[in-house]
Amino acid sequence: xxxxxxxxxxxxxxxxxxxxxxxxxxxxxxxxxxxxxxxxxxxxxxxxxxxxxxxxxxxxxxxxxxxxxxxxxxxxxxxxxxxxxxxxxxxxxxxxxxxxxxxxxxxxxxxxxxxxxxxxxxxxxxxxxxxxxxxxxxxxxxxxxxxxxxxxxxxxxxxxxxxxxxxxxxxxxxxxxxxxxxxxxxxxxxxxxxxxxxxxxxxxxxxxxxxxxxxxxxxxxxxxxxxxxxxxxxxxxxxxxxxxxxxxxxxxxxxxxxxxxxxxxxxxxxxxxxxxxxxxxxxxxxxxxxxxxxxxxxxxxxxxxxxxxxxxxxxxxxxxxxxxxxxxxxxxxxxxxxxxxxxxxxxxxxxxxxxxxxxxxxxxxxxxxxxxxxxxxxxxxx
Numbered sequence: 001x002x003x004x005x006x007x008x009x010x011x012x013x014x015x016x017x018x019x020x021x022x023x024x025x026x027x028x029x030x031x032x033x034x035x036x037x038x039x040x041x042x043x044x045x046x047x048x049x050x051x052x053x054x055x056x057x058x059x060x061x062x063x064x065x066x067x068x069x070x071x072x073x074x075x076x077x078x079x080x081x082x083x084x085x086x087x088x089x090x091x092x093x094x095x096x097x098x099x100x101x102x103x104x105x106x107x108x109x110x111x112x113x114x115x116x117x118x119x120x121x122x123x124x125x126x127x128x129x130x131x132x133x134x135x136x137x138x139x140x141x142x143x144x145x146x147x148x149x150x151x152x153x154x155x156x157x158x159x160x161x162x163x164x165x166x167x168x169x170x171x172x173x174x175x176x177x178x179x180x181x182x183x184x185x186x187x188x189x190x191x192x193x194x195x196x197x198x199x200x201x202x203x204x205x206x207x208x209x210x211x212x213x214x215x216x217x218x219x220x221x222x223x224x225x226x227x228x229x230x231x232x233x234x235x236x237x238x239x240x241x242x243x244x245x246x247x248x249x250x251x252x253x254x255x256x257x258x259x260x261x262x263x264x265x266x267x268x269x270x271x272x273x274x275x276x277x278x279x280x281x282x283x284x285x286x287x288x289x290x291x292x293x294x295x296x297x298x299x300x301x302x303x304x305x306x307x308x309x310x311x312x313x314x315x316x317x318x319x320x321x322x323x324x325x326x327x328x329x330x331x332x333x334x335x336x337x338x339x340x341x342x343x344x345x346x347x348x349x350x351x352x353x354x355x356x357x358x359x360x361x362x363x364x365x366x367x368x369x370x371x372x373x374x375x376x377x378x379x380x381x382x
Contacts, residue, residue, distance in 0.1 A: 003195075003196040003197070004196070004197050005029065005196055005197070005198040005199075006198065006199050007028055007029065007031070007198060007200050007201075008030075008031050008201045008202070009030060009031070009033065009201075009202040010168050010171070010204065010205055011033075011034065011035075011206060012032050012034025012164065013043050013204065013206050014044075014045040014144060014147065014148060014353075014357045015204040015361065015364070016032060016034070016204035017032065017147075017151035018358050018364075019364040020151070020155040020162070021160075021361055022361035022362050023202075023365045024154075024156075024160040026365060026369060027158075027159075028365075028369065029159070030155070031161045031198075032160060032161065032163065033163050033166045033182065034164045034165075034166065035165070035166065035167035035168070038164055043289070044327065045144050046144060046145065047144055047145065047271070047323070048143050048144065048146075048272070048274075049270070049271040049277060050141065050142045050144055050269075050354040050355065051140075051142075051248040051268075052068075052139045052142050052355040053089045053091070053136075053248060053355065054105055054136045054138055055091045055098075055134065055136065056101065057105075058104075060377055060378075062104050062108050062110075063108070064356050065355070068355060069110070069138060071358035071359060072084050072142070072358060074358075075150060075154075078154055079154060081146050082143070083150065084141070085143075086138065087140045087247045087270070088135060088136060088137045088139055088248070089135075089140070089247055089250070090127070090129075090136075090248070091134045091136070092117070092120070092131070092252075093131060093132070093253060093265075094252070094254035095252035098114075098132055110138050111136065111138050112135070112136050114133065114134060114135075115133040115134075115135055117129035117130065117131065117132075124244065124246065125243075125244050125245075125314065126244030126245070126314020127246075127249055127311065127313075127314065135247075139247075140248060141269050141270075141271075144354065165184055165185050166182050166183070167183045167185070168180050168181070169182070169183050170215060171213070171343075172216065173216050173222070173343060176342075177199045177200060178197065178198050178200065178201045179196070180195070180197070180201070181193050181194070182195070198342075200368055201344070202343075203345050203346065204346040204347070206289070207289035207326045207328045209227055209347040209348075210224075210226075210227050210229075213343075222340050222380075223380065223381065224336050224338075224347065224348075224380045225331055225332070225348060225380070225382065226330070227329070227330060227336075228286060228328070228329045228330075228331075229326055230284040230285060230286050230287065230329065231284045231292055232280070232283075232325050232326065233279070233300060233301060233324055234277055234278060234279025234280075234322075235296070235320040235321060235323060236276065236277050236323060237278060237308055237315035237316060238275050238315060238316045238319035239314060239316075240314060240316040241313070241314040241315075244314040248267075248268070249268050249269070250268075251266045251267075251268075251311065252265045253265065261303050261306060262280075263280040263303060264280045264281045264282060264283045265280075265281050266280060266304075266307055275315070276314070276315050278304060278307065278308060278312065280304065282329055282333075284297065284300070285297055287326070292324070292326075295322075295324075305318070305320070327351040328347060328348055328349065328350070329348065329351065330347075332382075333350040334348070334377050334382075335348050335349055335350070336348040337367070337375075338379050339368075344368050346363075
């Protein structure tokens, strides 16, 4: 006979680890399945820096920001780990939404101040600022390589089971739950397949979500927005001005010819020991997550170097190390957080989800326990 479980979380990246943590806090029996080993660099949750950029004005995201700031503080206290370095975030450029962002954050009690480019340059001389600047002191950098083990460690302490090197090769939806066929390939694995049943599954499989759900058999049809998986190729640039201070930053272009060689807005931050990370947002080549080159696209990389020469005077644009990660993006860049039958889906974080990780874990736990629905903008049926 197969094993019968309560809640299975499929995918042990940021969102799956947070969902396991949130469910275990509620006393639920939870098993987290991750196809790769701890600390792998194949998906979207590796590296030591992600910007916690508070630059939102839509009420759903602003509410999640306020909750997330409190939850990150709580996680640091519970885990004994520093997960967030509050360097602040500066968003700049001819973005007409910046006044709306400032008003929305101020109303929510999240600090935001407008600066002129000259005022900003006096504080952060490594960056050349463009037209208008919004400084958000409550933002900073999160550390995925510390956060994921912290979530999993706290979940395990409350009874969760974490199984690495365990791939779900088939998900079958039944009237009363799900049936999973598992393949384990890690140390000590005996080979062959294992079949387990569960009352429900939380799918947080990142770039593998569509592959997993496309093969789901059983009653009903799981429909979600199309998920586009891209290989993003930011780079770490060597710091040339050792005295410069570095907040996280986001630079939105305008429509004039001066921005003609831009691919998208640019984000960036300092990664201690590695340099200043900068990258285009969500414009890398579309890939199969099981067959990636991990190599930078040379034209995009050259354009990123041109950006660094023009806008980041504190770095050496000719001294860099390219890095690689994946985005899984919905058409509207809003997340998918919903429940369809016995399957809870957390997907499509579109390159801006990591800051919300503990809130997403709470929402997924709400959906799994029937506590409350997610905001409508995250509906799978939209």
